[in-house]
Amino acid sequence: MSKPVVAIPCDFREFDGNVWHVVAHQYVRAAVEGAGVMPFLIPALETGNDIDEILDRVDGVLASGARSNVHPSLYGAEAKESDGPFDPGRDATSLPLITRALERGVPLLAICRGIQELNVALGGTLASEIQDQPGIWDHRKPDVKELDVAYGIRQDVIVKEGSCLAPVLGAGRIRVNSLHRQAIGAAAPRLAVEAVADDGTIEAVSVIGSKAFAVGVQWHPEYWVRTDTPSASLFKAFGDAVRTYAAGRLAA
Numbered sequence: 001m002s003k004p005v006v007a008i009p010c011d012f013r014e015f016d017g018n019v020w021h022v023v024a025h026q027y028v029r030a031a032v033e034g035a036g037v038m039p040f041l042i043p044a045l046e047t048g049n050d051i052d053e054i055l056d057r058v059d060g061v062l063a064s065g066a067r068s069n070v071h072p073s074l075y076g077a078e079a080k081e082s083d084g085p086f087d088p089g090r091d092a093t094s095l096p097l098i099t100r101a102l103e104r105g106v107p108l109l110a111i112c113r114g115i116q117e118l119n120v121a122l123g124g125t126l127a128s129e130i131q132d133q134p135g136i137w138d139h140r141k142p143d144v145k146e147l148d149v150a151y152g153i154r155q156d157v158i159v160k161e162g163s164c165l166a167p168v169l170g171a172g173r174i175r176v177n178s179l180h181r182q183a184i185g186a187a188a189p190r191l192a193v194e195a196v197a198d199d200g201t202i203e204a205v206s207v208i209g210s211k212a213f214a215v216g217v218q219w220h221p222e223y224w225v226r227t228d229t230p231s232a233s234l235f236k237a238f239g240d241a242v243r244t245y246a247a248g249r250l251a252a
């Protein structure tokens with residue numbers, strides 16, 4: 001069987017005097033090496049992406065992290081300048097892709113911005129600048145240039161007993177990295193909380209009643225997929241779900 005294909009929505013970024021549709025290499029590398037799938041980068045277009053045409057051609061969706069935040073209007077909040085930067089092209093691509101993938105039973109792994117998109121797509125809200133809330137740690141990306149330090153593993157999350165992720169990651173404490181200033185505020189009704197931080201921040205969810213693998217994590221398993229066991233296990237589980245879906249698509 002040819003390698004299954006996974007859609008990864010791009011970010012719309014401006015640098016070097018031009019505008020680009022981009023995905024950070026770590027997600028592409030983890031898709032190839034961790035999940036054993038072929039990445040298919042989807043442009044961050046505000047209009048023009050045919051979501052069903054895309055999903056007709058893929059066997060999974062990987063919603064990656066990004067510096068930009070989901071626009072607050074998408075979860076009924078007032079947009080403040082401080083809530084930026086925004087990426088309307090990413091929002092207009094990733095949220096419909098997540099929604100339709102769930103409807104069609106296409107496997108989904110949502111990371112960082114991706115779990116926030118998943119929550120908003122299913123009707124939840126986001127909390128901003130969570131580090132400013134009493135009792136909440138600073139989950140933000142460390143202000144350093146070295147990526148290995150920025151994505152360094154530095155925080156516990158507790159995977160719930162009996163959760164979907166418990167067989168994948170093991171129930172109880174695992175160590176993860178943390179690079180976010182937003183988090184799930186009100187969890188969407190269809191989301192089951194799978195893991196939390198000691199300060200109560202929701203760190204992983206699954207979709208209740210989903211037709212296939214449908215998981216979101218607030219941390220970044222893609223970065224250490226080569227060396228960190230929980231990271232590797234999560235990407236292997238996603239890849240296995242994608243291969244199962246692909247086999248069914250071929251047989252149809």
Ligand SMILES: N[C@@H](CCC(=O)NCCCC(=O)O)C(=O)O
Nearest residue numbers: 065066067068112113180181182
């Ligand atoms: N913008 C959101 C999501 C954070 C996220 O996806 N971080 C990964 C990228 C980190 C970076 O390159 O800055 C939030 O801040 O919560």
